[in-house]
Amino acid sequence: MPDKILDDISHRRFNPLRGSWILVSPHRTKRPWQGQQESPGLIELPVYDPSCYLCPGNKRASGDTNPNYKDTFVFVNDFSAVKESQEEYTSPDPPGSLPGRFLKAEPVQGKCYVLTFSAAHNITLADMSPAEILAIVRTWTDIYTAHISPESPLAALARPTHLPPSNPHTEVGTPKEQYRWMQIFENKGAAMGCSNPHPHGQIWTTTSLPEEPALELEQLRKYHREQGGGHMLVDYARLEREKNERVVFQNETFLVICPWWATWPFETMILPVKHIRSLIDLTETEQRHLAEAIAEVTRRYDNLFETSFPYSMGIHQAPLAGSDEEIECSSLHLHFYPPLLRSATVRKFLVGYEMMAEPQRDITPEQATLKLQNCGGELYRKRIQ
């Protein structure tokens, strides 16, 4: 374990991936909780719900009918946050003027997809085997591949097997424009703003490079330059393997860790132990290892408080288009941000102090690791058929 003192004193930890700090207050877990209780989730659901817009064969808001898909199915979000085409816009104010300085806006185009994880309405990733999750990893890879810039060094890797649709139910089509970034993510559970329990994730693709990946990319590049070509996350993974204080699970290709700088109580990261820039770099075996790591995280989460554990998950990897240096410095990794703190119904709120001053956590990442290490094995509940 790291210096025992850090279990008792309040301290800040540095996040080198974002270049930012978080406040850790380990002694604060003794605080009684009288506030909001989450609903424990896990109402029994049918395997097929005729009113669900994601179940096979059902009609969606757009009027389209879902195909009778088996595992994954991809379609353009009926309420996309960004669109492929829209009216043009250029700011009317010269940059130096008062309005030019303060009323800055730029248009964003893009495409938003929804991706179902299974035909079954009532399961989650935690219920699924690595083999079942592999189909999702492949679909992510297909969609990512279909959007890579022809100028990217990654484009050469677009092997025929990667080309969509490997799954007949992937409505990807040729993008109208070259997008800069693809954000693959999942909001799981009502506490994370998910409005449909049918297992699914989303993919938002934009002409702009969003804030978080831009921050990370900047830090990764700085490290690469300063360390004469080293990769931050590869070095960090090596250190975490050696220390073995924050490792929840590992296989040949990936580590599941509670990072040193975790903000959310049970935040984890899936990190490759070698330099992998994006999904397209993965061999078939490595795809299986990723599927296994995802299965491990999500099953342990559900086992922890014997509940359907809410979280937001996201994949960071190389931008779709960018300089050779940007693509070389990128490292594939997955973040899981779960809100629960003490039980199925007591969450951590990142509110006043966290919004106005600095993210703050109560238990240490090392304490969280211990708990996640101790809840491996079978899923605590039976898969409902």
Place this chain on the structure above:
Amino acid sequence: MPDKILDDISHRRFNPLRGSWILVSPHRTKRPWQGQQESPGLIELPVYDPSCYLCPGNKRASGDTNPNYKDTFVFVNDFSAVKESQEEYTSPDPPGSLPGRFLKAEPVQGKCYVLTFSAAHNITLADMSPAEILAIVRTWTDIYTAHISPESPLAALARPTHLPPSNPHTEVGTPKEQYRWMQIFENKGAAMGCSNPHPHGQIWTTTSLPEEPALELEQLRKYHREQGGGHMLVDYARLEREKNERVVFQNETFLVICPWWATWPFETMILPVKHIRSLIDLTETEQRHLAEAIAEVTRRYDNLFETSFPYSMGIHQAPLAGSDEEIECSSLHLHFYPPLLRSATVRKFLVGYEMMAEPQRDITPEQATLKLQNCGGELYRKRIQ
């Protein structure tokens, strides 16, 4: 109104105070909502609750008994996130080493206060008159003043009337160390992690300068240098007054606006129209104007969806200790971050995409302004006695 097109197309807006972008998707409000519903709050509460640890005369977790205070009462948080004294810590690893690079931590000392807004258990700022809120503004000023570094250019302003305790129920005492930052904030409502409805705020004071104020200070300094001594927020306030597109309320000293770059649906900012570095700079009349602005924001919020509107509020101002330039560049302002989007029960979730990629909002700040302009006047409900 700004370019009408921005009501229809997705675009990014720049936040010069943080140096960051947010994604705006105005067309997305048509999306139906089938997800989590917030409880509408506003259960009838008694004016005095014998089990509340904030009501006058009651016992707290620490064993202390609250005095029979009238308006504000300040005490050290029984479950402080940071403490005045703790064991020492220096990282054991040399900075260049692998662990030195990735396992960076620094100790943080500080003091956390709780501040009640009223003796009545069942009211909120929205129920209070500007005259009642003035007592809170004065107590904030007292506590801030008591913690200012003797080296700060602000120290000279510590007029005798400012010196605590102007209120006999302010347990401030002399800080053991010179702290760098004081974060004054309020979490209101269960949706914002507030565990006790008794009207109260918090004050966390730390040896470190936290992330958000550090980001803002950096941008304010940059602007000050680039504009040859201008102050960003003074220039911005002037522009917003001229444009009159995002102004919800104004008096002689303050504007209430939905900033151009607002992230939360009904986010507002209280902004002085002249350069004010911190609470201590305010004259008595300006203190009254601030109290009036706070009353306006909170009453309009409650009127908007006829509910007790949840939010987190925070005060940004000059650091307690810092260089003369840092203190001169600082601008007092208040942020209100409320989660509700469409009604008393439907909130905006900043989750997957927002956490992994970039904050995203649906209605434009101009649309939010119109709604807040139209709900002034009396509070929609009677003050419960």
